[in-house]
Amino acid sequence: MSIINALTVAGAGMSAQNQRLATVVSNLANVDSVTSSTGAPYKARHVIFAAVPLRSVSGGVPLESVRVVGVVQSNAPAPLRYEPGNPLANKEGYVKTSNVNPIESMVDMLSASRAYQDNVTAANLLKSVAVKTLTL
Template identity: 45%
Template structure:
């Protein structure tokens, strides 16, 4: 793998972790939201990623041939955990029986996910910085 392809690979990882951080932020922002039905209650979202192999020209993806490896988002799933039910007859969002339905976001899980995404992003930055330093050293050797 050439050193330039390392930038593509680390860059795709950084983009993926940035999307993951945005998803975590959205989940945390909706952690305390309520709804008048379990179907419309906010459900925690998670991104699905898959490895890719880009062609030399950068157009499209394929699984064979020369190219740079990376990662891409292939979808979004919703948590299958049950939503929280609270009896609050005075709440304007309450259904006919006086219940409101909260989100199924677990703030602890989201914070762990945030730390993991942040560290992965930092690791990709370090890969890029190390590659840049290696390229500079190689140029200095030639002069």
């Protein structure tokens, strides 16, 4: 495996985790939203990753990178909150709220943050190896 290929994999991982973090932040920002621009409650979003094969150099181990395939909305039902004074409440006094689970989102944020940091560590290590190689 060449250093360039390894850096490509680490960079793709950082980019994918960055998009995942942005999506989680958006979910957390809208955890208490009862309506969006469409008039419906905000629906949690999740990033979908896919493996991308890289060319293997000189018959070595095939490498795979990662990329974001898309962002999908959660199909979880919108919870109801009893607020009879709210103008968005139904006849029974319940308001549909966002289906974002803040605990799940925080765990997802920690996971994405650590994965991003792991990719940064790998890239820094590869850079250090390249510099040491050039000094030989």
